Amino acid sequence: MHSFVYRLNGLLTFSVTILAIMCAITSLSDNLHTPSPSAEIQVMNINWFQKQPQGNDEVSLTMNISADLQTLFTWNTKQLFIFVAAEYETPKNSLNQVSLWDAIIPSKEHAKFWIHTSNKYRFVDQGNNLRGKEFNLTLHWHVMPKTGKMFADKIVLTGYSFPEEYR
């Protein structure tokens, strides 16, 4: 009962259990934290708005994105994955979410930022429903922890719309 192998086994089991408990408590500590982020997105310009050969609408736009997400960082945060998605409704689809731009924020210092960018990913509709349509721009963030539960939230900004005609 006291041989080397049994002692090693006991030690290993104990240390793995303690590590698991520590990871769980670390993850739980994230629940105590209440963040208060803020963000603003302006559509500076609709660069072009065309119907593709396959029949789907496509638009390219330039946005000004500014946000302060510093309060989302805790000691257990490894990075923040943020993205801006356009959300709109069409007769055929009750919901369309198209991601336009994303970024990884590795630390609290980088979490307060301002960026002027065109859409990183192509904004293509399923069909040609975009003329004159209103859409929301949502800034989503996904908190990726050093260990444990991941959580996500978003800010919805309304009031954007497409031009009435292709250009």
Add this chain to the structure above:
Amino acid sequence: MGWIGDAVDSIKSIQIRQLLTQAVSLGMIVTSALIIWKALVCITGSESPVVVVLSGSMEPGFKRGDILFLHMSKDPIRSGEIVVFNVDGREIPIVHRVIKVHEREDSGEVDVLTKGDNNNGDDRLLYAQGQQWLHRHHIMGRAVGFLPYVGWVTIIMTEKPIIKYILIGALGLLVITSKD
């Protein structure tokens, strides 16, 4: 020649009852591990509640060797969620983020496009020939939590199966030769 005689003696001295007791305890350990696994499958609603990250396509968030906890609920799939999906014809599931969602008004069915955080392009190249979108039935679960580094054990045992055999052999030997 003396040690052969000793070995034969020790084999003869193994009592049947003791051997059976050991076999039953080993069986209990294996079946309780199986019960825990199946219970996890039921609770999380996903066929494989824990997966190991195999590639670097989600770095720096998930590195190779991390394990992800999955959960599948009836909630609709929304952009930004990290999902695990199987492409028809490929057996290894892929863990990437949803970047586009088109949900049908009438049927509630959904077209989903995914992309790895560390990849430049979306996953259309990974989908089956001619497939542009993923559907709900391709998706096995959403990643809800993760533990770093723990998955390396699985990766080592899969890529160098000899280590698996050595471990099982050593454990088996330990069980048989232990005196109690």
